[in-house]
Amino acid sequence: MAWMVRFESSPGAPAHAPASWPAQAGVARGRDYTLVMSAHPRCPCTRASLDELAIVMAASGKRMTARVLFFVPEDAPPGWWETDLWRTAGSIPNVTPVLDRGGTLQRVFGAETSGSVAVYDAAGRLQFNGGLTAARGQRGENPGRLSLISLIESGEAARMTPVFGCPLRTPTARDARRLD
């Protein structure tokens, strides 16, 4: 149980998104706030992050557009990414799922953990960088959600929160597991 609790409550590697909208972003920036979430299409913890994203998006009205970058390994078979997360992300208003083959874009935004979120304002400045859940797969009120809603409402928010999710990078020291 303790092991499970530690697993759930241990944040992933923090994101180091660029301070301004990168030129090599690969995705279009919105007119107001633009949120970029890096996600693993098969990370169960990200399901909670998407749920929180939906809340945030709902709270932002149309001031925020979001892009969810789904990591797709280079050798991923077709459709590998088409999971419930992909479909959920597509169903959230003003959210656009994006395939990120090889995680190139994610690396651009400095994301290491699924669920990492970077929010840029209309000027392209980084306003927030962190996760939207309090633990892995844990829905509910959390600092990330509160920060983003505060940002939209007041333009002020905490800049950094821990990210809870699966690592987006395969550990190099391990043998790569062949995908299904």
Add this chain to the structure above:
Amino acid sequence: MPLSPSVAGTRADQLFEEQQRSTYVRIDRAFAILMVVQVIGGVVLAASLTPWTYAGSERSLHPHVIAALTLGPAIAVAPILMVWFRSGTLATRHVVGISQMLIGALLIHVTGGRIETHFHVFGSLACLAFYRDSGVLISASITVILDHYLRGTYLPMSVYGVATANPWRWLEHAGWVAFTDIFLIWACRESRHMRQALADQRALLEANSEAMKQHLVRVEASEARSAAIVRTALDCIITIDAQGRICEFNHAAEKTFGYVREEVIGHDMADLIIPPALRSAHREGIKRYLQTGVARVLDRRVEVMAMRANGSEFPVELALTSSSRGGELLFTAYIRDITERRRAESELLRAKDAAIAASRAKSEFVANISHEIRTPMNGILGMTDLVLETDLTARQREFMQMVKSSGRALLSVINDVLDFSRIEAGKLLLEVIEFPLRQTIAETLTPLALRAHEKNLELLCDVHRNVPDQLIGDPSRLRQVLVNLVGNALKFTEEGEVLLTVGLENQNQHEVVLHVAVRDTGIGIPTDKQQSIFSPFIQADGSTTRRFGGTGLGLTISSQLVELMGGRLWVESTEGKGSTFHFTVNLRRAAATVAAAPSIDWGTLQGMRALIVDDNATNRRILAEMLGNWGLHPTAVDGASAANAAINDSIQDGRPFRLILLDYQMPETDGLMLASKLASRRDLPGLTMLLLTSSDRPEDASNARELGIASILRKPVVQSDLLNAVLMALQRTASAAGQIPTPHAIPLPASGAREPMLNGSGVNGSGANGSGTNGSGASGHTPAYVEGDESIDRPHLLLAEDNDINQALAVHILERAGFRVTPVGTGEQAVTASKLKKFDAILMDVHMPKLDGFAATALIREREVLQGGTTHVPIVALTAHAMSEDRDRCLRAGMDSYVAKPFTTPELLRALAVVGIHPPHPQAKAIIAPRRTGGIIDRAELMARMGGDEGLLRRLIDMFLVNYPKQLSELHEAVRQRDVETLRRRSHTLRGALSLFAASEAADAAHRLEKSAEFGGRAIDEAFRALQAELARLEPTLNTLALEARHMTNLTDG
């Protein structure tokens, strides 16, 4: 049988516990399964929601799946094991509840504290509520609350899904749980109550069910028994409905009526088993019962005719009952074929008729054989008497006396047999008349005293003073018993005494029970024979019959007579010492005495000293008691020397004896010798001596008179005789001495002015005609009639007698009495002779060949009627039938009188006197002269009119006493109504009857009443009152006469 409340309550608790335990087990098992399902579900859920955790393109098993695979089974294993091994226990339930909550906690955790998952908690509580155990809910709820408190405090995300939860949020959750618990606990309690109620109901139901089951078992058994009874009953049992259709037809009915059950069920019974003639009545009966409820044959047994299948009719006994079954009226008929019974009854009736005929034949036989025996007996006894009247040598006379004695004994045997036959046939009827007890006993003992004297025995009698004298009963039968018992005592006693005592056993206002005892000092009876002697024809010793004679019937007859008189007869005896026969009799008290009691001048006797000299102690005691009762002062001594001493003492005391009773037969100095010595003494003036003796020798009386003995009394002395003798003797002594009382001052009993001297032994010689009592007065040695005395107009008699000896005897008797006699031997000859010549009377034997006496009489009477009815020849029946009904038959047949064979001369002459034919010779007249004359009734005249027939006199008196009250009542009514014609007719009739009894004063009174009818007015009333007074005076006298007549009849018969 319903269970008692306590038993039912126990059963309800048991049922409730069983139900609860069953529920616990089932829910335990359900939760065990649920645990498995939840573990699997958790794993599946975890595997489906979070199967893997990724690191780039690499993946690993998600910790949730691992947790589901490890924690889930870890939580579930304990309850599952508990259920497996301890299902139904409280611990299991709590472990299940707690584990269920922990499963919920796990699910909440693995779902990230989602609020939706919290519903698992409520669902689990709801499921746990299936246990209906509030405790389980509470333990489970505590588990939930603790989980929320701890995780909410330390891992809020685990339970609430947020990193920072309100520290009191656990309390909110706990509140909701408690809220839920409230309802669930309430529901549990309600459910338990309902379950308890159900258990109660079920227990009650079970109890009722058991009772019902038992009842059903009993009902089934009862029905089975009833069915078996109906099926196996020997009587036919047929049930029909209100329409008369057969509903039930048992096996016996099948056999009896010849139908098979199946073919009669539903059919009209009337058409099947009731004869056509009775069907309409049957249907009408059912119809009437249905309309009115009245049934003639219901609930009782009747005998009717029934019909078999083959149409034959037969008698049955039918018992019909009605009943209701399910509201339907049914009739059940119990039918028994009584063909055999009817046959048996008819056979029984035939047998009864045959038995009655046999009994009648037996009676006829007894009567006939009696006649056949009595007829030659008549010849034997009569001829013996005649021979004894002739000149005989002493030896010849002795032989003839033996013949006469044997004949009498044989006659006695016949009488016993006749009595026995009557008793056995139940035809012996007791008379109910008033009689004086002491006089009856005295008269009974008088002839027996002679026998006692002959054997030199003392015959004593002691009638206790508290025994009433005037009683109502049958004195002749009482006398018969006494004669038998005393006679037996005398027969079997060689020396000593025979004592008759009469005491009072019991009494009330109307009745007395007398206890009579006859004690002897004879041979006694062995103990083993004391019962058998009461059986017919048995004596204690077979040799006694030869030695003492007798039929052996006497005690049997006496015993049965006593039983008829409401008493019993028994014996106490010691062999060699003597016997005492006891008997009791039940007699009624007389309402009034026959005659007024003598008014004794008791003052004469009071304080007078009397000496009793008798060697017999018993007699001394009896005499002393008698004298003492009258106020005398008796002194009793046992012999002459003691008497002299007592007399001398009394003289010295200045109070000499005035009266001495002397026993004649005493050892050494007998009574006469002592009397002689006393008479010679000059110091005994005014001494009155009485002699008691058993002897009737005339020379004794003569000697006694010479010695100055005032009176001789024959033992046993009866109290009244002794009193009379004492009073008269004292009176004579006083008169001789110039003292009072005068003769007329001593009233004597009105019942007949008895002389104290009995049986002609009085010293004054005034009792000579007393010998007429035994009917032997005719056997004197002087012929009553001298042949050839033609100066007398002799009546001419026709004698019809087929037996030559009897004919010769009768002719001899009649001719000696002065009659002319024409003898014939048949009934036809009698009819012819009476036609050819006018006889003064006819003596007709009733049993003759061809034409018997009855038929001959009928022809004679018929001829008289044809001749105008102006003549009526008296016919006297000669009959050997001793039964009274035979005598009545003679009278009914037209005969005027009768005489029973064997007859004596006086009896034959009295029978003729009854019809007005008197012997011309004066001496012959004397033979039948009455014993006493004078008084209200002229007895001489009366006896002449009765022809000396005491039985006839008794019957006529009885008839008169029965009838005259009615006649008097009719007369009274005629007087009151002034019905002159009736008055004259009734008075005339009554006068005739009174004249018959020679009651001249009463007859005159009746005549005056008859005459007064002509004058009317007060004369009638006065004449009637006078007649009433005369009849009142006459009735006691008639009663006395009837008693005497009965006694005389018995003596004559026996």
